[in-house]
Amino acid sequence: MPASPCVVPDTTSAPLTLGRQRSIHEVEARIKSHDWVNGQYRLIVLAAPDTVLDCRPGQFFHLLCPQTDRFQPYFRRPMSIYSYDREKGELAFLYKVAGAGTSAMAELETGDTLNIVGPIGQAFEIKPEWQRPLLLARGVGLATLAPLARECASLGRSLTVICSARSPELLMSTELFRHYGAEVITVTDAEGNSGVESLTGLIEGLIASRGIDAFFTCGSARLTRMLQDIGSRHGIGGQVALEQHMACGIGMCHACVWPFRRADGAVNLRVCREGPVFDLQEAM
Amino acid sequence: MPASPCVVPDTTSAPLTLGRQRSIHEVEARIKSHDWVNGQYRLIVLAAPDTVLDCRPGQFFHLLCPQTDRFQPYFRRPMSIYSYDREKGELAFLYKVAGAGTSAMAELETGDTLNIVGPIGQAFEIKPEWQRPLLLARGVGLATLAPLARECASLGRSLTVICSARSPELLMSTELFRHYGAEVITVTDAEGNSGVESLTGLIEGLIASRGIDAFFTCGSARLTRMLQDIGSRHGIGGQVALEQHMACGIGMCHACVWPFRRADGAVNLRVCREGPVFDLQEAM
Amino acid sequence: MADLSTRVGALTLKNPIMPASGTFSEELADVFDLDCLGAHVTKTITRERRSGNPVPRVCELNGAMLNSIGIPSKGAGWFVKNTIPFYADYDAPLVISISASTADDFARFAEEVSVPGVAAIEVNISCPNIEDHGKAFAMRPGSTEDVIRKIRSATDVPIWAKLSPNTGEVVEVAQASETAGADALVTANTMLAMAIDSRSGEIRLGNVMGGLSGPALKPITLRMTYQCAKAVAIPVIGCGGISTIDDVIEYLMAGARAVQVGTATFISPNTMPRLVGELDATLAARGLASVEALIGTARLSGETTTLAEYT
Amino acid sequence: MADLSTRVGALTLKNPIMPASGTFSEELADVFDLDCLGAHVTKTITRERRSGNPVPRVCELNGAMLNSIGIPSKGAGWFVKNTIPFYADYDAPLVISISASTADDFARFAEEVSVPGVAAIEVNISCPNIEDHGKAFAMRPGSTEDVIRKIRSATDVPIWAKLSPNTGEVVEVAQASETAGADALVTANTMLAMAIDSRSGEIRLGNVMGGLSGPALKPITLRMTYQCAKAVAIPVIGCGGISTIDDVIEYLMAGARAVQVGTATFISPNTMPRLVGELDATLAARGLASVEALIGTARLSGETTTLAEYT
Ligand SMILES: Cc1cc2nc3c(=O)[nH]c(=O)nc-3n(C[C@H](O)[C@H](O)[C@H](O)COP(=O)(O)OP(=O)(O)OC[C@H]3O[C@@H](n4cnc5c(N)ncnc54)[C@H](O)[C@@H]3O)c2cc1C
Ligand SMILES: Cc1cc2nc3c(=O)[nH]c(=O)nc-3n(C[C@H](O)[C@H](O)[C@H](O)COP(=O)(O)OP(=O)(O)OC[C@H]3O[C@@H](n4cnc5c(N)ncnc54)[C@H](O)[C@@H]3O)c2cc1C
Ligand SMILES: Cc1cc2nc3c(=O)[nH]c(=O)nc-3n(C[C@H](O)[C@H](O)[C@H](O)COP(=O)(O)O)c2cc1C
Ligand SMILES: Cc1cc2nc3c(=O)[nH]c(=O)nc-3n(C[C@H](O)[C@H](O)[C@H](O)COP(=O)(O)O)c2cc1C
Ligand code: FES
Numbered sequence A, B: 001m002p003a004s005p006c007v008v009p010d011t012t013s014a015p016l017t018l019g020r021q022r023s024i025h026e027v028e029a030r031i032k033s034h035d036w037v038n039g040q041y042r043l044i045v046l047a048a049p050d051t052v053l054d055c056r057p058g059q060f061f062h063l064l065c066p067q068t069d070r071f072q073p074y075f076r077r078p079m080s081i082y083s084y085d086r087e088k089g090e091l092a093f094l095y096k097v098a099g100a101g102t103s104a105m106a107e108l109e110t111g112d113t114l115n116i117v118g119p120i121g122q123a124f125e126i127k128p129e130w131q132r133p134l135l136l137a138r139g140v141g142l143a144t145l146a147p148l149a150r151e152c153a154s155l156g157r158s159l160t161v162i163c164s165a166r167s168p169e170l171l172m173s174t175e176l177f178r179h180y181g182a183e184v185i186t187v188t189d190a191e192g193n194s195g196v197e198s199l200t201g202l203i204e205g206l207i208a209s210r211g212i213d214a215f216f217t218c219g220s221a222r223l224t225r226m227l228q229d230i231g232s233r234h235g236i237g238g239q240v241a242l243e244q245h246m247a248c249g250i251g252m253c254h255a256c257v258w259p260f261r262r263a264d265g266a267v268n269l270r271v272c273r274e275g276p277v278f279d280l281q282e283a284m
Numbered sequence C, D: 001m002a003d004l005s006t007r008v009g010a011l012t013l014k015n016p017i018m019p020a021s022g023t024f025s026e027e028l029a030d031v032f033d034l035d036c037l038g039a040h041v042t043k044t045i046t047r048e049r050r051s052g053n054p055v056p057r058v059c060e061l062n063g064a065m066l067n068s069i070g071i072p073s074k075g076a077g078w079f080v081k082n083t084i085p086f087y088a089d090y091d092a093p094l095v096i097s098i099s100a101s102t103a104d105d106f107a108r109f110a111e112e113v114s115v116p117g118v119a120a121i122e123v124n125i126s127c128p129n130i131e132d133h134g135k136a137f138a139m140r141p142g143s144t145e146d147v148i149r150k151i152r153s154a155t156d157v158p159i160w161a162k163l164s165p166n167t168g169e170v171v172e173v174a175q176a177s178e179t180a181g182a183d184a185l186v187t188a189n190t191m192l193a194m195a196i197d198s199r200s201g202e203i204r205l206g207n208v209m210g211g212l213s214g215p216a217l218k219p220i221t222l223r224m225t226y227q228c229a230k231a232v233a234i235p236v237i238g239c240g241g242i243s244t245i246d247d248v249i250e251y252l253m254a255g256a257r258a259v260q261v262g263t264a265t266f267i268s269p270n271t272m273p274r275l276v277g278e279l280d281a282t283l284a285a286r287g288l289a290s291v292e293a294l295i296g297t298a299r300l301s302g303e304t305t306t307l308a309e310y311t
């Protein structure tokens, strides 16, 4: 029996032998720019082919961080899409330099390439009845909510964004959110207004004053729980983007499960596949 | 019981806690130059501290080749001292770029550092009765014999050197040997004069014409056996520098053993410790 | 183009590259055409629904990973109704991996999943995560022979026994599998291991211990493959740490008739199609007409020095 | 300065860093002052002269090595006359490693080398290279208990049992050692493995198979250390893949009271003195007064998510 050789998608230009649909692509993307946003976060902008730019807010990519002298990450690292632009052929990630992988990634320079797999996962859904959403972002959760804010803007939603960070220097993208027409409120641990109590007060106020009718959040288990409470009291729905340790990133390994409440009992769902965006109230 | 902390020799300037003698040192040496000698061999010259420059011909160093993108050697690599110069503070190795370790090493640039351990092993001994030695070097064996030629010259020995290589372009250091006053003869596979038969004829002739009274060789099992034959026929003694795969390089692991004939039967000796220089006739 | 096909017992695979159980699923069809693989191997399932182990379920090491996924399972019914039909669209043979806690349950379950579309059943008698910290059927020849024999009498579908590196009796377990009627061996599953965060003291898996996979495992499972291929007449399928074409070739040389790729797919989802292409190119470069020409060719170097009798 | 001392049974070591058998010898005194080590551990010897295995005896892998040195030995007489006296010049306790092919020979040999200057006898019941491809006393609790009991009755010197990762019964073997009277366990020896040159098909060790050591081994032997420290009351000494201070700390956290450094010394002969210094610095940086404060502190993360019962 003669072998039918495999075509490695994206890395060769040969056509597929069978026409089944492929939505996730592995590509080497060249770095257009790579800058520090503050002392902890970097923004990396890639020149990306059309194939991977069919993105939606809330989706992520799985990045192959390089091996360097000092850092030998093995797994890929999941990163939310911070922005994507088909016209410019650009894809950007905003990330916190933390452990081995992100530290290795931080050493990449303009002109280097980064191997990326994506776009992956379920995007945010802006339901028709959600006209006045509140976005609550803590730390890096902001990267995840940025494209959602753009989408809300383009759908004409009246948008409120609360950005929470440890200190004012670590607040990011507030200008970007304003640019999307959002009312932006910042709270920080340093200023003492980022705790659950004061935030609850603030949000209850916003519900009254601005008619908030949906919550979107990312980046903090504590704040997610708070929004669940407020949401259930006020009958406000919403979505949360979760983070969980991943291996494969595309649904094969079941590393990234998280428990969810469902009508027929609790279930474990894969953050990489059924998520990373989930119904706010279902997340446990 | 309070601990007495270890002093890591060479990497700190603290004095030793106990005065026992140390002859082998691990140092980071800076690269002064690193050039291709021909298509296969590179010469690396290091700025080395006095501690490691108490060298003798035939000894070697154990080199920690770097980890690079393409090559991840794990063991050190043994390399004969090609030259050493206490006054200039220089130490040089002439090496063939072959597998992972030497290929990784070849990527080092002037100014980089190389971690070296040495000097190690038993040196050549130029016995008083050995007045007219013949040095027979094949390929990289030449690197090993170069400092011996210098020593012979400084001891006023009348020196003959046969350099054997695959092709004339791969012959090296013939000028260096001439500079030490040696009569230099080159043979190559390409010219068809490097085989055992023609070399035997050549050497028998040299014994007659130049009164050769000792053999030193390195780099070829075939030529070693040939010299053993000629030597035993003519009652000419000598030494051979052997190569064997090594792990520790300093005598601990018994990886590098080689069998030798001794009066009381065969024994296995460590090339890194009892060698790399051995009696020509004893090597099996 | 070289002949990449290989036979594993009664099955002919169009090439020797297939996924390892638990590191592959329908979702990979989002990345490449799954029909370029020699076979499809599904994640181990159990008859009943199960949730698997607590998170964190994975951690990365230098050139390796640990997992304590366990065997989350949607149950036999769901699997037969949803998973098996998905693979019916492909030409590549479907190998399903099953597990159970007693030999009788194993046999009953094997019978239940011996349905059209299943080309072979891989029996995961070696999963180190479930039950008593890594003890499994595959630890002992006796328990292996018992479970395989019972499965054998319950199904006509070819049986692949997936062995464990956690036993000191690999050869005996391999022979017991053969004796009991297994059609092929897979060498091997993950090795029981552990990791601790040196800063916090936290154990890095929710289940404390987990299975080591990836490149660091290769020298161990390559050894098992060689041992088993020498010890049994049934085909052996190599598995453990394969990520490069050299790895594939080494396993074939050690005697494997096919190989399974696991963790490497997590690092690059296109690893398997890449290896198929590289295998073809390597055979061509070496002037070999077929994969067959590589199988079992490992040998001692002629240059091994004979040492003296004494040191 | 922190208190680096540690107790291993009756012995107090000034620090927990010592060499692993077979990766250390008198020659290392050419590199640094051996008295900075917690103990000295010699290469395994046999009573009779032996030559060890054919070359090549070692090969390098990615972040690991294989060895099939075997046990070349100059014999008991030479050892007692030459090696033991060499170490008498040092304060660090001397641990000698012995091997034999029967339990009775082991006992006789232990008695013979129970001479002044020997602080402990490490019994290498786990060397995977000799005799039938890796089968050794340490593969089974029964054979372990038998050999340790016989040695116990032949000597009063503390006995350290060096365990093997090649068994599926680590915990049982550890407990058997304790029951039979061992004073400490060393976890562990090398893991049986193999390498093939993918270009030539040559098996890379003259002995076909050999022992895996170095960083790739760590997750396996760290797991064994944790298992053993939980299962026995006697001290456990960790060994396998240690090359950084983080490795040392992880073993201590897993429950080891001391550690042995092997292959890393081949890569940098100053590894052990460096680790002693770094251990001191790490304790200081963490505000810990002693090594003791780290031992056995590994624990599960409080943040482990409780999953749903079903998938
Ligand atoms: C869907 C998704 C989207 C994300 N988007 C962003 C983003 O836009 N910007 C950003 O800075 N971070 C984001 N994160 C978190 C980011 O993945 C981790 O910060 C990153 O993996 C840490 O890697 P490291 O090498 O710095 O840390 P290490 O400590 O070296 O990581 C070790 C391992 O733990 C995993 N890990 C550690 N922290 C996390 C975490 N919070 N979530 C998941 N895995 C983790 C790593 O992936 C790796 O496998 C996202 C996570 C997920 C799951
Ligand atoms: C005492 C001594 C002195 C030497 N002097 C020189 C010299 O001056 N110049 C020079 O070019 N070469 C010399 N060699 C040989 C040199 O060590 C090897 O060419 C080198 O180790 C090959 O490494 P690699 O990374 O290129 O090959 P790889 O194939 O990656 O090596 C794999 C393993 O095999 C070992 N190995 C391979 N070939 C040899 C060999 N011939 N001898 C010992 N180990 C080997 C390597 O050290 C390594 O452990 C010497 C060898 C010894 C023992
Ligand atoms: C995340 C993960 C899940 C696995 N699940 C299973 C499984 O369900 N059944 C099984 O037999 N092996 C399972 N394995 C083991 C693999 O099939 C394979 O034997 C092992 O990972 C070694 O191969 P690798 O090094 O190529 O990954 C799993 C491995 C990983 C990494
Ligand atoms: C070259 C070599 C020789 C060894 N010889 C012995 C030995 O004689 N006796 C023994 O008990 N262990 C021996 N070992 C095993 C080591 O003592 C140690 O258990 C193992 O290498 C794991 O530690 P490491 O990863 O730090 O090297 C040897 C290991 C190596 C690498
Ligand atoms: S990371 Fe593998 S299933 Fe989500």
Ligand code: FES
Pocket: B245, B246, B247, B248, B249, B250, B251, B252, B253, B254, B255, B256, B257, B270, B271, B272, B273
């Ligand atoms: S290389 Fe270790 S003894 Fe020679």
